[in-house]
Structures are given as C-alpha cells and as structure tokens.
Amino acid sequence: MNQSPDVVIVGAGIAGGxxxxxxxxxxxxxxxxxxxxxxKDVVRGEWMAPxxxxxxxxxxxxxxxxxxxxxxxxxxxxxSEFMSSAEAEAQTVMLQGALGExxxxxxxxxxxxxxxxxxxxxxxxxxxxxxKLKVNPGKPPSVEFVADGEPQTLTPRWVVGADGxxxxxxxxxxxxLTHDEEHxxxxxxxxxxxxxxxxxxxxxxxxxxxxVLAFPQGEGKVRIYLGWPSEDRTRLVGPDxxxxxxxxxxxxxxxxxxVIAGATPISPCIAYxxxxxxxxxxxxEGVVLIGDAAGRNDPIIGQGLSITHRDVRLVRxxxxxxxxxxxxxxxxxxxxxxxxxxRLRITARxxxxxxxxxxxxxxxxxxxxxxxxxxxPDLAAxxxxxxxxxxxxxxxxxxxxxxxQIVGSDIWGPQx
Numbered sequence: 001m002n003q004s005p006d007v008v009i010v011g012a013g014i015a016g017g018x019x020x021x022x023x024x025x026x027x028x029x030x031x032x033x034x035x036x037x038x039x040k041d042v043v044r045g046e047w048m049a050p051x052x053x054x055x056x057x058x059x060x061x062x063x064x065x066x067x068x069x070x071x072x073x074x075x076x077x078x079x080s081e082f083m084s085s086a087e088a089e090a091q092t093v094m095l096q097g098a099l100g101e102x103x104x105x106x107x108x109x110x111x112x113x114x115x116x117x118x119x120x121x122x123x124x125x126x127x128x129x130x131x132k133l134k135v136n137p138g139k140p141p142s143v144e145f146v147a148d149g150e151p152q153t154l155t156p157r158w159v160v161g162a163d164g165x166x167x168x169x170x171x172x173x174x175x176x177l178t179h180d181e182e183h184x185x186x187x188x189x190x191x192x193x194x195x196x197x198x199x200x201x202x203x204x205x206x207x208x209x210x211x212v213l214a215f216p217q218g219e220g221k222v223r224i225y226l227g228w229p230s231e232d233r234t235r236l237v238g239p240d241x242x243x244x245x246x247x248x249x250x251x252x253x254x255x256x257x258x259v260i261a262g263a264t265p266i267s268p269c270i271a272y273x274x275x276x277x278x279x280x281x282x283x284x285e286g287v288v289l290i291g292d293a294a295g296r297n298d299p300i301i302g303q304g305l306s307i308t309h310r311d312v313r314l315v316r317x318x319x320x321x322x323x324x325x326x327x328x329x330x331x332x333x334x335x336x337x338x339x340x341x342x343r344l345r346i347t348a349r350x351x352x353x354x355x356x357x358x359x360x361x362x363x364x365x366x367x368x369x370x371x372x373x374x375x376x377p378d379l380a381a382x383x384x385x386x387x388x389x390x391x392x393x394x395x396x397x398x399x400x401x402x403x404x405q406i407v408g409s410d411i412w413g414p415q416x
Contacts, residue, residue, distance in 0.1 A: 001125050005029040007319065008143045008156040010135065011163035012126065014045065014108070015291030015308045017115025019160060022059050022316050024122035031125045031154060032116070033145060035133070035163075039112040041267045043188035045304050046108050046223050047202075047215045051389030052306025053101040055313055061115075062104075068114050070106040071199070071218040076387075079205035081253045082370040088253075095202075099388055103202065105217045107190075135159055135172045141286030157325055158286055160315065165277070165292040173284040177295070179277035183352045184211075186274045186299060187236055188225045189245050191263035195220040197256055204355065206366060207251040211300075211356045214260060224249070224260055227274065227300065229358040236271050245269045274298050274352065276345045282337070283330045290315055297341060298348035300356065301386040307344070311337065336391075343390035346398045347382050349411050354383075368408060379406045 007023055009016045012034035020032040048056065056062045076093040079085065095102050120126045127147050134144040143154045161169030170177065194216075203214045211227035226248050228235055236245055242265040249261040278295035282288060290311040297303045314333040322329040357365045373379045381397040396402055403411050 001031065002029055003154055004140070005031045005125070005154065005156045007031070007158050007160060008033065008154050009160045009162055010133065010143070010169050011161070011167060011291075011293065012116050012119075012128075013039070013112050013162065013164060013291070014115060014305065015164075015293070015312060016160070016162035017112055017119055018059065018061060018309065019162065019290065019312045019315065020119035020124040020126075021061065021115055021122055022312065023319060024119055024124045025060070026316075026320055028319065030119070030123070031127065031156070032119055033130050033133070033143070034116075034126070034128045035130055037129050039109040041107075041109055041190065043190075043267060043270050044108070044299055046105055046111075046217070047302045048104040048106075048305040048309070049303065049387055049389070050095060050097060050099045050101040050103060051387070051392070052303075052309050053104050054099055055306065055309035056104070057101075059309060059313055059316070061309075064114065064118060065104060065106055065111070068106065068110065069218070070104050071216060072102040072104055073202045073216065074102050074200040075198075076202050076204075079203055079254045080370060081205075081207040082367055085253070085255045093387075095387065097388065103215075105215050105223065107217065133168060135161065135169050135287060137173045137284040137287045139285060158288065158319070161287060161289040161293045162291050163293050165296055167293045169287070170279055170289055170293050173287050175279040175281065175284070175289070177277060177279055180275050182230055182273040182275050183298065183300075184227050184230050184274050184356045184358065185233065185235070185271050186225065186227045187245065187269045187271045188223060189242060189265055189269040190217075190221060190223050190267035191246075191260065192221045192266050194222045194259050194263040196259045197222055203254055205251070205254050206355045207253045209358050210248045210251065212249055212251065212254070212257075213302075221266075222260065222263065226269075227356045230273070233271070236269050241269050274300050274356070276341075276348065278341060281334065283327050283334060285327060288315060288330055288333075294337065295341060297344045298352065300351050301344070301348045303344055303348075303386060306389070307340070310340070340390050343385055343393075343398050346403060346411070347385040347390070350382055350403060350406060351386070353407055353411065365407070369406060372406060372408070376405075382406070
C-alpha cells in the first residue's frame with residue numbers, strides 16, 4: 001500500500017464508499033478506512049429522493065444500484081386525519097415529476113457493501129476494523145490508525161471525513177457542532193410479509209400522537225418509520241418495542257395501515273431524536289467533511305442519501321478539477337451546501353410542525369396548517385424541496401414572510 005496516496009477516506013458507509021468508487025474510477029489512489037467488521041442496519045438511510053437519484057446518475061452509480069435490486073416508487077399519497085382517504089387519494093403525487101426520476105429504495109447495509117465492493121474493484125485499498133484513529137490536518141495531513149494490531153501512518157494529499165453523525169474526524173480537526181432542540185422522537189424498522197401493501201406507493205401520515213411513514217422495498221418488504229412525542233421516551237424500549245411499533249400503525253386515516261400493523265419485523269427499531277445539526281465549516285487544511293459528518297438534516301424528510309450524493313459529486317469535482325489542492329477548491333461546495341442545508345432545515349421544520357406537533361395544541365396547529373394549505377395550495381411550495389431539491393425552488397418560498405403564512409407565526413418560535 002502506498003503510504004502517501006492521493007486521498008484517504010475515513011468511513012466506508014454510503015458517503016465514503018461512493019466517493020471512493022468515483023475517485024478510483026477517475027484514476028486517483030484511494031485508501032478507504034472503516035472501523036466496523038460489518039455494516040449493520042441503522043434503521044434509516046434507505047430512501048433517495050428524485051433529486052438525489054439524479055445525483056446518483058451523474059456520479060455513474062444509478063446503474064449499480066438498479067443492478068443490485070433497488071426498488072422505485074411512483075406514487076405518494078398524503079393521507080391525513082383531516083381528510084377522507086378519497087380526498088387524500090385525489091391529491092396523489094406522481095413522483096417522477098419534472099426531474100424525470102422516481103425515488104429509489106435500497107437496504108442500507110446492502111448499499112454500503114455494494115459500494116465497498118465497487119470501490120475495491122475500481123482500485124481503492126479497503127481496510128476494515130481500524131482502531132485508534134487520529135486525523136491530523138496540515139500540509140500534508142496525516143492519518144494514524146491501528147489495523148491487524150499494527151500501527152500505521154498515512155500522509156495523503158487530502159483526507160475526507162465520511163464517518164457519519166457519531167464520527168470522530170469532525171472533532172479531531174476542530175470543527176464545532178451545533179444542533180437545534182429535539183422536536184420529537186423517531187424510529188425506523190424493516191418489515192416483511194406486507195404483500196398487500198402496493199409496491200409503488202409511499203405514504204406519510206399523522207393521526208393522534210403518531211406520525212407514520214412507509215417506503216416499500218419490493219417483495220413484500222417495507223421500511224416503516226414512526227414519530228412520536230418526546231415525553232413518551234420509553235415507547236419502544238425493551239423486547240416488545242417492535243410489537244408496540246406495529247401497534248402504532250393501527251390508525252384509521254391510512255386505508256391499508258392494517259397490512260403494516262400485521263407485518264413481520266426483520267430489523268431492530270432504535271429511537272433517536274429528530275433535529276438538525278451542522279458544523280461551523282466542513283473544511284480544514286488537508287481535510288474535508290461530507291455526508292452526516294458535515295452536519296445532517298432532520299431525518300423527518302429523509303434527505304440523507306440525497307444530501308450525501310450531492311456532497312460526493314461536488315467534492316469529486318473539486319478533486320478532479322484542480323491540479324493544485326488547497327482549501328479554496330472547496331469554496332463552491334461549502335457555499336452550495338450551506339444554502340442547501342439552510343433551505344432543507346426550513347422544509348424539515350415546516351414538516352415537523354405539519355406532521356409531528358403533538359398534544360392538544362399540536363393537533364390544533366396541524367389542523368390549521370392543513371386548512372391554510374387547502375385554501376391556498378401555493379403555500380405547499382417549500383415542502384416540494386424534499387422531492388425536487390431545494391435549489392429548484394425560488395428563494396422567496398423559504399423566506400419568513402412566506403413560511404409564517406403556513407404556520408401562522410414564526411416557524412422557529414415556541415411551538416407544541
């Protein structure tokens with residue numbers, strides 16, 4: 001192994017694996033490092049929005065995903081406790097839309113493994129089960145770690161931190177992580193034996209104290225999600241957690257909810273808080289952060305995979321478009337990401353208030369938002385960012401003057 005490769009990528013998840021693949025395909029010398037022995041189900045990261053699918057295509061990865069059995073979804077129905085199922089189905093969104101792409105679903109561990117194999121086949125050196133990682137920014141940067149019991153040090157031209165929301169690279173290079181307050185709790189679970197659930201239909205709905213989401217993966221498998229009030233922190237705790245998760249799907253506003261409620265869990269369900277997080281600046285001398293390591297969007301709108309593929313494309317272009325590598329080559333990436341994440345944060349906040357405001361005051365707020373949008377359909381514009389990409393909407397729909405019309409007040413002010 002070359003001790004001074006072009007790029008060392010820390011983290012072999014979807015961000016790291018996809019970047020290693022595209023850089024190796026372009027002829028760069030890449031080392032990909034991963035701390036785990038195997039990728040495990042993290043109950044998220046399996047739905048890619050149409051704008052993210054477009055990014056995957058531009059990276060040359062879409063055919064790889066489709067060849068591995070990725071599932072496409074064509075319909076979205078906004079079921080709601082505030083309208084009949086017939087009224088909701090009359091508002092069905094055909095998801096191919098203006099971008100010419102449908103959402104894509106592929107199991108997270110399977111996608112990680114697929115990208116790791118493709119990266120290795122394209123020339124990357126892939127090392128698993130590393131320990132005692134230390135990334136040192138500089139000219140050049142260095143990466144210290146232990147593999148197979150042996151200490152190693154690499155001095156690449158550049159380091160990429162792609163080690164996710166709980167990674168260490170961001171901390172080691174001195175970035176500051178900020179996040180907003182927890183909005184509510186969220187969890188995902190994969191189920192099978194849901195053959196009566198339409199394989200082309202995704203659903204997001206709220207009723208009472210639950211917000212439910214369903215994204216089919218084909219062959220009777222569906223990745224489902226559940227949002228619920230933070231006050232009920234033990235809702236999914238213990239061995240009966242999956243059972244209680246499915247019981248939460250016993251709701252009236254989704255016609256086929258009983259299909260999900262009667263399905264068979266085949267993954268864990270892990271509760272985690274819903275909020276946005278961001279780092280002050282994702283670039284240091286010799287190091288750049290991508291994916292969740294650079295800050296993440298509230299998962300309520302499922303933008304993680306799309307954000308990651310946009311990050312990968314922009315960072316790839318920076319590497320390949322510059323003979324001399326320095327921090328300034330990432331200026332376009334930093335500026336675009338800042339605006340992209342700011343807009344998605346607004347969309348996520350609006351979605352939280354529309355779908356996951358709980359309690360009597362929350363119910364009233366959800367109802368009022370539903371009525372305002374029904375009376376003035378143009379107010380739904382910011383929500384489209386989760387499908388078409390935030391850059392494809394006019395800036396004014398993210399301005400306070402617009403969003404306050406949806407909620408009736410400052411969207412960042414006190415809310416249920």
